[in-house]
Amino acid sequence: MVLLPLTFQIPKFNQVSRFCMAMKKPEETVVASSDRYEMRIPHVLSVAGSDSGAGAGIQADLKTCAARGVYCSTVITAVTAQNTVGVQDVNIMPEGFVSEQLKSVLSDMQVDVVKTGMLPSTGIIQVICQRLKEFPVQALVVDPVMVSTSGDVLACPTIISVLQDELLPMVDLVTPNLKEASALLGGMPLNTISDMRHAATLIHQMGSKNVLVKGGDLPDSLDAVDIFFDGKDLHELRSSRITTRNTHGTGCSLASCIAAELAKGSSMFSAVKISKQFIERALNYSKDISIGNGPQGPFDHLCRLKSREQSSYRQGSFNQSDLFLYAVTDSGMNKRWDRSITDAVKAAVEGGATIIQIREKDAKTRDFLEAAKSCIEICHTHGVPLLINDRIDVALACGADGVHIGQSDIPVHAARSLLGPDKIIGVSCKTPEQAEQAWLDGADYIGCGGVYPTNTKANNLTVGLDGLKKVCLASKLPVVAIGGINHSNAAAVMEIGVPNLKGVAVVSALFDRQCVLEETLKLHATLVEATALSPAK
Numbered sequence: 001m002v003l004l005p006l007t008f009q010i011p012k013f014n015q016v017s018r019f020c021m022a023m024k025k026p027e028e029t030v031v032a033s034s035d036r037y038e039m040r041i042p043h044v045l046s047v048a049g050s051d052s053g054a055g056a057g058i059q060a061d062l063k064t065c066a067a068r069g070v071y072c073s074t075v076i077t078a079v080t081a082q083n084t085v086g087v088q089d090v091n092i093m094p095e096g097f098v099s100e101q102l103k104s105v106l107s108d109m110q111v112d113v114v115k116t117g118m119l120p121s122t123g124i125i126q127v128i129c130q131r132l133k134e135f136p137v138q139a140l141v142v143d144p145v146m147v148s149t150s151g152d153v154l155a156c157p158t159i160i161s162v163l164q165d166e167l168l169p170m171v172d173l174v175t176p177n178l179k180e181a182s183a184l185l186g187g188m189p190l191n192t193i194s195d196m197r198h199a200a201t202l203i204h205q206m207g208s209k210n211v212l213v214k215g216g217d218l219p220d221s222l223d224a225v226d227i228f229f230d231g232k233d234l235h236e237l238r239s240s241r242i243t244t245r246n247t248h249g250t251g252c253s254l255a256s257c258i259a260a261e262l263a264k265g266s267s268m269f270s271a272v273k274i275s276k277q278f279i280e281r282a283l284n285y286s287k288d289i290s291i292g293n294g295p296q297g298p299f300d301h302l303c304r305l306k307s308r309e310q311s312s313y314r315q316g317s318f319n320q321s322d323l324f325l326y327a328v329t330d331s332g333m334n335k336r337w338d339r340s341i342t343d344a345v346k347a348a349v350e351g352g353a354t355i356i357q358i359r360e361k362d363a364k365t366r367d368f369l370e371a372a373k374s375c376i377e378i379c380h381t382h383g384v385p386l387l388i389n390d391r392i393d394v395a396l397a398c399g400a401d402g403v404h405i406g407q408s409d410i411p412v413h414a415a416r417s418l419l420g421p422d423k424i425i426g427v428s429c430k431t432p433e434q435a436e437q438a439w440l441d442g443a444d445y446i447g448c449g450g451v452y453p454t455n456t457k458a459n460n461l462t463v464g465l466d467g468l469k470k471v472c473l474a475s476k477l478p479v480v481a482i483g484g485i486n487h488s489n490a491a492a493v494m495e496i497g498v499p500n501l502k503g504v505a506v507v508s509a510l511f512d513r514q515c516v517l518e519e520t521l522k523l524h525a526t527l528v529e530a531t532a533l534s535p536a537k
């Protein structure tokens, strides 16, 4: 037998190391030992059945975790002969051997989160409970697989009482589909969203801390609606229902995505929301693929990686034209003109700013958070996104649309894994190499500068119009120019004539002035005129 070392050699990782050790539950923990660095990646253990068609079960869990950047180990509970037509046969693993597999992984491999799928015998459920008591983990997500959407029975009803009595009280989240929720509730019919809400509260009483009743199979529903209950509040999670036959394995993939996001440090509710979006996007991307001849095909979990290769930037909710007039707040300037941050943001947005970044270097976190929340309200009523400078924690806590980070802040890939796939991430870049790295790491745009000298940033190297042009030509991401830009030079910046320069970011030209509204209106008009003339248009 060959034993492979499970550590990764990471030279020159001091920066990440410092960041990671400061966080409670980082995506990657880098531990310095005497002569090398060891990087730990978040780890989900999937305890589930094998699907020979590889759309559901263990195979879906492995692909989902890979797509989410999380390591996945596996304990196999059953092997199914299965394809797009249905389940032809099932071979259940002996419980003693399931127990051995659990011990092998849990005793050695630092598992963060356990996700269970097909648990086909009461004995198997009991050994899982025993092993988890012996080797506790951070969270347990249980997809109580009993009946697949194809109607095939994957666990007999005798497991229900053990599930309820022994496993559910240990569980952080249970994710039944409609048939499974009904089975847990003694056959209660579930036909409407109101039935699902009621079911979620009843299942919660069985001991699981959180419950997600999945409505993929809800009849006559235009949306795909799931109900989440945390013991206090009921949330209705809606996504558009994708018209496709390729929905086999959505349940397994949803639960393993939740486990993966939890392992990365997300809260339960945001893990659930991110995962629902992941399924919606993957189904949308895979809606036309054709595998097998049966009624329900598999989807493609790695779609995001592929769609990224096919286009020059990440597919997401980010609209490049939002970079057109990018206003960055400054607490010093607000103080000087005796205005609140919300008044400053309101005036900029009303004057035509297309995106706002709140940059608060000195404020107390609590004040920053409160100000950010009221700014978001203003921005969102005008359809303008709001980003937070540097502070991922504040961005997450206030529900901002994203962050802007610098070269010495948290690495983009770590920010991405904390923020999820849909938040906007911008990075300051001065060179083509930094722009390339930002793209590789999953950023949405880059800010390039200082184009002109500026006094808002001490010792900031000026790249000039030439440097800006060089970065724009090399960048695969849209670019916003920053640094010393004002009414008199904005046109010259936009007129360098490179297609992916999408706008200018300004601080003093708007906020170090008496009337922010007037200045913003003026700059907006200048930019409109300049881009109408620009050769890149």
Ligand SMILES: Nc1ncnc2c1ncn2[C@@H]1O[C@H](COP(=O)(O)OP(=O)(O)OP(=O)(O)O)[C@@H](O)[C@H]1O
Pocket (backbone or CB within 6 Å): 056, 147, 148, 149, 176, 177, 178, 214, 215, 216, 217, 224, 225, 226, 239, 240, 241, 242, 243, 244, 247, 248, 249, 250, 251, 252, 253, 254, 276, 279, 280, 283
């Ligand atoms: N056509 C669809 N479009 C968008 N989302 C869907 C669609 N079908 C299912 N979903 C979503 O996928 C997730 C899994 O739901 P579903 O009710 O299908 O689970 P399941 O029956 O356990 O899945 P399976 O047995 O196929 O693995 C839910 O979040 C659900 O809303």
Ligand SMILES: Cc1ncc(CO)c(N)n1
Pocket (backbone or CB within 6 Å): 048, 049, 050, 051, 056, 057, 058, 080, 082, 117, 118, 145, 147, 148, 149, 154, 248, 249, 250, 251, 252
């Ligand atoms: C092995 C396995 N687990 C779970 C499901 C539920 O989709 C399935 N069809 N097969």
Ligand SMILES: [Mg+2]
Pocket (backbone or CB within 6 Å): 148, 149, 177, 216, 217, 247, 250, 251
């Ligand atoms: Mg289904």
